[in-house]
Amino acid sequence: MTHVLKRAGRAVVLALAGAGLIAGLVGCTGGSTAVGDKPRAPEDTIRITPADGSKGVGPEGGLRVRVTSGRLERVEVTQVEDANPTEVRGQISEDGLRWAPDEGDRLELAAKYSVDVVALDGNGLRTARHSTFTTAVPEHRFIGYFKPENRSTVGTGMIVSFAFNREIENHAAVERAIRITSEPPVEVVGHWFGNDRLDFRPRSYWAPGTQVTIDLRLRDVEGAPTVYGIQQRTVGFTVGRSQVSLVDAAAHLMQVRRDGELLATVPITAGAPKSPTYNGKMVVSEMYDVTRMNGATVGFKQRNGKGEYDIKDVPHAIRLTTSGTFLHGNYWADPSTFGSANVSHGCVGLRDVKGGSSDAPAGWFFDRTLIGDVVEVVNSKDKRVAPDNGLGGWNLDWTSWKAGSALN
Numbered sequence: 001m002t003h004v005l006k007r008a009g010r011a012v013v014l015a016l017a018g019a020g021l022i023a024g025l026v027g028c029t030g031g032s033t034a035v036g037d038k039p040r041a042p043e044d045t046i047r048i049t050p051a052d053g054s055k056g057v058g059p060e061g062g063l064r065v066r067v068t069s070g071r072l073e074r075v076e077v078t079q080v081e082d083a084n085p086t087e088v089r090g091q092i093s094e095d096g097l098r099w100a101p102d103e104g105d106r107l108e109l110a111a112k113y114s115v116d117v118v119a120l121d122g123n124g125l126r127t128a129r130h131s132t133f134t135t136a137v138p139e140h141r142f143i144g145y146f147k148p149e150n151r152s153t154v155g156t157g158m159i160v161s162f163a164f165n166r167e168i169e170n171h172a173a174v175e176r177a178i179r180i181t182s183e184p185p186v187e188v189v190g191h192w193f194g195n196d197r198l199d200f201r202p203r204s205y206w207a208p209g210t211q212v213t214i215d216l217r218l219r220d221v222e223g224a225p226t227v228y229g230i231q232q233r234t235v236g237f238t239v240g241r242s243q244v245s246l247v248d249a250a251a252h253l254m255q256v257r258r259d260g261e262l263l264a265t266v267p268i269t270a271g272a273p274k275s276p277t278y279n280g281k282m283v284v285s286e287m288y289d290v291t292r293m294n295g296a297t298v299g300f301k302q303r304n305g306k307g308e309y310d311i312k313d314v315p316h317a318i319r320l321t322t323s324g325t326f327l328h329g330n331y332w333a334d335p336s337t338f339g340s341a342n343v344s345h346g347c348v349g350l351r352d353v354k355g356g357s358s359d360a361p362a363g364w365f366f367d368r369t370l371i372g373d374v375v376e377v378v379n380s381k382d383k384r385v386a387p388d389n390g391l392g393g394w395n396l397d398w399t400s401w402k403a404g405s406a407l408n
Contacts, residue, residue, distance in 0.1 A: 071096030158372030267339030315356030329362030
């Protein structure tokens with residue numbers, strides 16, 4: 001009878017111990033009791049960085065969890081106070097003493113996080129700890145304005161170009177946060193032009209029909225001290241047919257090739273001897289049915305400060321460089337000029353009529369052109385166009401292009 005009472009008493013003790021364990025796990029700050037020792041607070045066993053209640057934590061805030069003895073069983077770090085709470089992924093070390101976020105899994109700024117940890121202490125008893133912290137609210141943000149437009153269809157020479165509204169110092173972090181993939185897959189590499197522009201392209205022109213995806217993960221990336229990105233989105237574009245046009249400034253002709261086949265040979269006028277057209281590969285970046293061209297805006301000024309020309313209705317204007325090189329319709333020159341003389345201020349002119357006509361050579365070419373098509377000029381008495389003048393990156397060989405990446 002005494003033996004039975006002892007067994008029953010032990011069962012009661014075990015039941016109470018189990019109830020105590022459950023209570024300890026449910027409570028946010030409940031501790032554990034080591035056998036034969038004084039009660040132990042969970043802080044003694046589980047240590048969380050940043051400390052509970054921390055504010056203004058940076059995105060690289062050194063989030064860590066460790067135990068001085070025993071083993072971590074579970075660590076959950078969750079962004080709270082958000083319509084779509086996200087979990088910070090991480091790994092427990094092999095020895096069970098440490099937890100750290102996965103590489104590249106950053107904290108978001110202006111967010112609150114909770115940390116919930118369950119561990120076995122050095123005596124084999126479970127302890128639990130809960131803490132929270134908030135990340136900093138940045139005062140300065142940067143964004144990247146990019147070409148081409150989302151869901152557009154472009155020519156095979158399209159270069160993905162980002163222009164940032166602030167100077168970028170951490171080139172590698174920003175470049176790494178922009179991932180460009182394609183189907184069929186090709187290697188795509190970035191190239192920095194100064195601190196505010198980053199262009200991407202493959203080794204050679206895109207294959208017709210390629211689907212390109214731009215995955216922007218710039219949110220909370222520190223582009224410069226205390227300056228953080230804001231964009232978090234996925235966009236893309238489709239590569240259409242191939243069209244490459246070769247302008248021979250000496251012969252006053254342009255050959256238009258579609259998918260490698262000669263589509264047409266068009267008479268042109270290029271830059272006059274005092275204002276020759278750039279040589280090199282240029283990519284169509286903008287197209288206007290009609291636009292105004294004023295020489296004063298591109299350096300062609302008279303002594304009175306007015307432009308050498310000011311044409312308010314230039315038809316079928318196709319931009320080739322940022323500095324002002326266009327391929328456009330020309331109705332003011334004598335028709336005999338096209339195919340025989342170079343008279344422009346650096347642009348490539350095609351015969352047209354006032355108001356523009358689809359039946360004129362300029363209108364015909366305009367109607368068959370996409371943003372991203374390539375126009376290459378040869379045999380002009382000027383230098384090669386700079387690779388950062390418009391989308392001129394094709395004028396660099398692949399080795400030179402890759403040398404401009406911050407991820408080499």
